[in-house]
Amino acid sequence: MLPAGRLTLFRIAIINILRRPARSLCLAGVVALLAFVLIGGSLLANSLSNGAANMADRLGADALIVPAGYEYDVEGALLRGEPSSFYLSGDLVYRLMQLAGIKQASPQLFIATFASSHCSFPVQMIGYDPQTDFVIVPWLSQSLPAGLPDGEVVVGSSIKGMVGDTLMFFGRDYPVVGKLEATGTGFDTSVFVNMTTARVALGDYVKLGGLMNVPSDDANAVSSITVQIEPGYDRATFTRSVRAGFRDEGVGVVLTQRLIGSVSSGLDVLLGIIVVLISFLWILSIGVLALLFTLSLGERRREFAVFRALGAARHQIALLVLIESALISLGGALVGTALVSLVYLSFSPLIGISIEMPYLQPAAPVIALLLVVGLLASSVTGPLAALFTALKTGRQATASLFKAGE
Amino acid sequence: MLLVARHLTKRYRRATSDFAAVDQVDLELGEKDFFCITGHSGSGKSTLLNLIAGFLAPDEGTVLLDGEKLSALDDVAASYLRNTQIGYIPQGSGVLANFTVGDNVRLPFYLHRRMGDPAQRAQTLLEQMGIAHLANQYPAQLSGGELRRVSIARALINKPCLLLADEPTSDLDPDAREAVMELFSAIARAGTAVLVVTHEQENLRHATRHLIMASGRLSGA
Numbered sequence: 070m071l072p073a074g075r076l077t078l079f080r081i082a083i084i085n086i087l088r089r090p091a092r093s094l095c096l097a098g099v100v101a102l103l104a105f106v107l108i109g110g111s112l113l114a115n116s117l118s119n120g121a122a123n124m125a126d127r128l129g130a131d132a133l134i135v136p137a138g139y140e141y142d143v144e145g146a147l148l149r150g151e152p153s154s155f156y157l158s159g160d161l162v163y164r165l166m167q168l169a170g171i172k173q174a175s176p177q178l179f180i181a182t183f184a185s186s187h188c189s190f191p192v193q194m195i196g197y198d199p200q201t202d203f204v205i206v207p208w209l210s211q212s213l214p215a216g217l218p219d220g221e222v223v224v225g226s227s228i229k230g231m232v233g234d235t236l237m238f239f240g241r242d243y244p245v246v247g248k249l250e251a252t253g254t255g256f257d258t259s260v261f262v263n264m265t266t267a268r269v270a271l272g273d274y275v276k277l278g279g280l281m282n283v284p285s286d287d288a289n290a291v292s293s294i295t296v297q298i299e300p301g302y303d304r305a306t307f308t309r310s311v312r313a314g315f316r317d318e319g320v321g322v323v324l325t326q327r328l329i330g331s332v333s334s335g336l337d338v339l340l341g342i343i344v345v346l347i348s349f350l351w352i353l354s355i356g357v358l359a360l361l362f363t364l365s366l367g368e369r370r371r372e373f374a375v376f377r378a379l380g381a382a383r384h385q386i387a388l389l390v391l392i393e394s395a396l397i398s399l400g401g402a403l404v405g406t407a408l409v410s411l412v413y414l415s416f417s418p419l420i421g422i423s424i425e426m427p428y429l430q431p432a433a434p435v436i437a438l439l440l441v442v443g444l445l446a447s448s449v450t451g452p453l454a455a456l457f458t459a460l461k462t463g464r465q466a467t468a469s470l471f472k473a474g475e
Numbered sequence: 476m477l478l479v480a481r482h483l484t485k486r487y488r489r490a491t492s493d494f495a496a497v498d499q500v501d502l503e504l505g506e507k508d509f510f511c512i513t514g515h516s517g518s519g520k521s522t523l524l525n526l527i528a529g530f531l532a533p534d535e536g537t538v539l540l541d542g543e544k545l546s547a548l549d550d551v552a553a554s555y556l557r558n559t560q561i562g563y564i565p566q567g568s569g570v571l572a573n574f575t576v577g578d579n580v581r582l583p584f585y586l587h588r589r590m591g592d593p594a595q596r597a598q599t600l601l602e603q604m605g606i607a608h609l610a611n612q613y614p615a616q617l618s619g620g621e622l623r624r625v626s627i628a629r630a631l632i633n634k635p636c637l638l639l640a641d642e643p644t645s646d647l648d649p650d651a652r653e654a655v656m657e658l659f660s661a662i663a664r665a666g667t668a669v670l671v672v673t674h675e676q677e678n679l680r681h682a683t684r685h686l687i688m689a690s691g692r693l694s695g696a
C-alpha cells in the first residue's frame with residue numbers, strides 16, 4: 070500500500086534533507102560551529118566583563134599601600150588569587166593617617182598558605198582590622214552581621230569548604246562560619262579572618278619556618294594598607310606625598326583606578342578579539358553556506374524544473390529552498406548550542422582559573438538569554454545565506470530546461 | 476476545442492541574427508485526440524511543447540487552454556492551471572530521486588490546496604501502469620521503462636485534460652516502447668488530449684494524427 074501523509078512543502082523539505090545526509094550534515098556542521106563560537110565567545114566576554122565590574126565593586130578602596138616592589142604581587146593576589154606574603158611596619162598606618170587627603174586607612178595582613186587538603190589550589194589568607202576596615206566588613210556583614218569571631222574563617226566562593234566544616238592552616242583548625250558569593254577576583258580563592266586570628270596564623274607560619282621576610286621585631290607588621298582618599302583630593306598628589314613621606318620605609322602605592330583601568334584595557338583588547346573573531350566567523354559561515362547553497366542549486370536545477378513541470382509556482386520553489394536551509398540551520402544551531410552549554414557549564418571554573426583575569430559566570434537568566442539569542446542568531450544564518458539562492462532559484466526554475474540530452 | 480494555438484512564434488537570437496525556433500504555428504487539439512509530432516533535431520519540437528505548457532512566453536501568437544489565455548496569467552495562476560489541466564512528461568528521467576515511486580505520483584496533488592487523499596487514485600494508476608509493486612521503491616532502483624511509467628502515472632494524478640510528452644520512448648526497448656504508446660492511446664480514448672513528440676516512426680501508427688515540424692514550421696504529414 071501507499072504511504073499516507075500529506076506532502077506539504079515542509080514534509081518535502083524534510084525528505085530532501087534526510088535523503089541527502091552528507092550534504093545536510095555538512096551544512097549543519099558549519100552552523101553548529103558558528104553557534105558554538107558565537108555563544109561561547111559571548112559567554113566568555115560576558116563572564117569577563119562581569120568579573121571586571123565585580124572587581125571594581127569589590128576592591129572598594131582608592132589606593133593600596135604595599136612594600137615597594139610588591140605592587141605587582143598585590144595585583145596578582147587581588148585579581149588572580151596568587152597567594153603572596155609581604156610585610157610593612159605596623160605603625161605606618163598611624164603615620165599615614167597624618168597625611169593630607171586621607172579619609173580612611175585600614176591595614177590588611179596577607180598570608181600565603183600551604184595547599185591544605187581541602188583545597189586544590191593555593192589559598193590566600195587575608196586578615197583585616199574590624200575597627201578600621203571599610204572594604205571587607207561591609208561585604209562580610211551581609212552574611213555575618215555580628216562580625217567575625219576570633220579563630221573562625223569566612224571563605225571565598227571557590228574554597229572547598231562549607232559552613233560547619235573545618236579548615237586546617239599551619240596545624241591549627243579553623244571552623245568555617247561563612248561563605249561569600251563569587252566575585253570573579255582573587256577573593257574567591259581567599260579566606261578571611263580578623264587581624265587577631267591572622268596574627269596567630271602568621272605566628273604558626275613563622276614557627277613552621279615558612280617565612281623569612283616578616284620583621285621579627287614588629288608584632289604589628291601588616292601587608293598592605295587600604296586607603297580611601299578624601300573626595301576631590303588629587304590622586305597623583307597623594308601618591309607623591311606618600312612616596313616622599315615614607316622614602317626610607319620603601320613603600321609603593323597602587324591606585325585601584327589604575328588597576329581597574331589596566332584590567333579593563335586588557336579586557337577591551339580581549340573583547341575586541343572576540344568580537345572580531347565572531348564577526349569574521351559569521352561572515353565566513355554565511356559566505357560558505359551561500360556558496361554551498363549556490364553549488365547545490367546548480368546540481369538541483371533539474372529537480373526544480375521537475376517541480377515546475379508538475380505545477381509548482383516559483384514562490385513555492387523559493388520557499389522550499391528557504392525551509393530546507395532553515396531546518397538544517399536550526400538543527401546545526403541546536404547541536405552547537407547544546408555542545409557549548411555543556412562545555413561552558415562543566416568547564417567554567419577551570420576557564421576562570423586558567424584565564425588569569427577577573428572572571429565571573431553570569432547569572433542563570435543571563436546565560437539563558439545568551440543561549441537563546443545565540444541559537445536564534447545562528448539559526449537565521451542558513452536562511453540568510455540561502456535567500457539569494459532561493460530568490461534566484463524561484464526566478465530561474467523553469468521546466469524549459471528539459472532538452473534533448475539533458 | 477481544448478487546446479488552440481494561433482500564430483505561435485518563439486524567436487531566439489543566434490550570433491547576430493534572430494531566428495524563429497517556432498514559427499507561426501497553428502494547432503488545435505480536442506478530447507480523444509492523440510497527435511504525434513516528428514521532426515529533425517533542432518526543428519523546435521521541445522520549444523513548441525514548452526510554449527504550450529506555458530514555460531516559455533511566446534513572442535507572437537497565443538495559447539488558449541480551455542478558453543483560457545495562458546500567457547495572460549500570473550505565475551501562481553499559470554502554475555495552478557498547469558498543475559490541474561496539463562500532465563507534462565519531461566524529456567529524460569523526470570522522476571524525483573529523493574521520493575519513492577508512490578510519493579512521486581502523489582506529489583502533484585499536494586502542490587496546490589486540495590481536499591481529499593490521492594492515495595487511492597495513485598494506487599490505481601500504478602496498477603494500470605503495472606508498477607504497483609514498486610510503490611515504495613526509490614527511483615535509483617528502477618529501470619528506464621519503469622521510470623517512464625512513473626512519470627506517466629504522475630502526470631495523470633490530477634486528471635489533466637491535456638497530456639504533453641517529450642520523446643517519452645527515446646530510451647526504451649521496442650517492447651517497452653510499444654507498451655508506453657498503447658498506454659497513451661488508451662489514455663486518449665478515455666478522453667484526454669495527448670500530444671507526443673517522438674523520433675520513432677513505429678510510434679506513429681498509434682496516433683490519430685501525425686504532424687511534422689521543420690525549421691519551426693508545423694505541418695500535417
Ligand SMILES: Nc1ncnc2c1ncn2[C@@H]1O[C@H](COP(=O)(O)OP(=O)(O)OP(=O)(O)O)[C@@H](O)[C@H]1O
Pocket residue numbers: 472473487488496514515516517518519520521522523
Ligand atoms: N534557450 C535557447 N536559446 C537559444 N536558442 C535556443 C534555446 N532553446 C532552444 N534553442 C534553439 O531552438 C531550436 C529548437 O530547439 P528545440 O529544443 O525545440 O529542438 P527539438 O526539436 O526539441 O530538438 P531535439 O529533437 O534535439 O530535442 C534549436 O536550434 C535550439 O538551438
Ligand SMILES: [Mg+2]
Pocket residue numbers: 472473520521522566641
Ligand atoms: Mg527536444
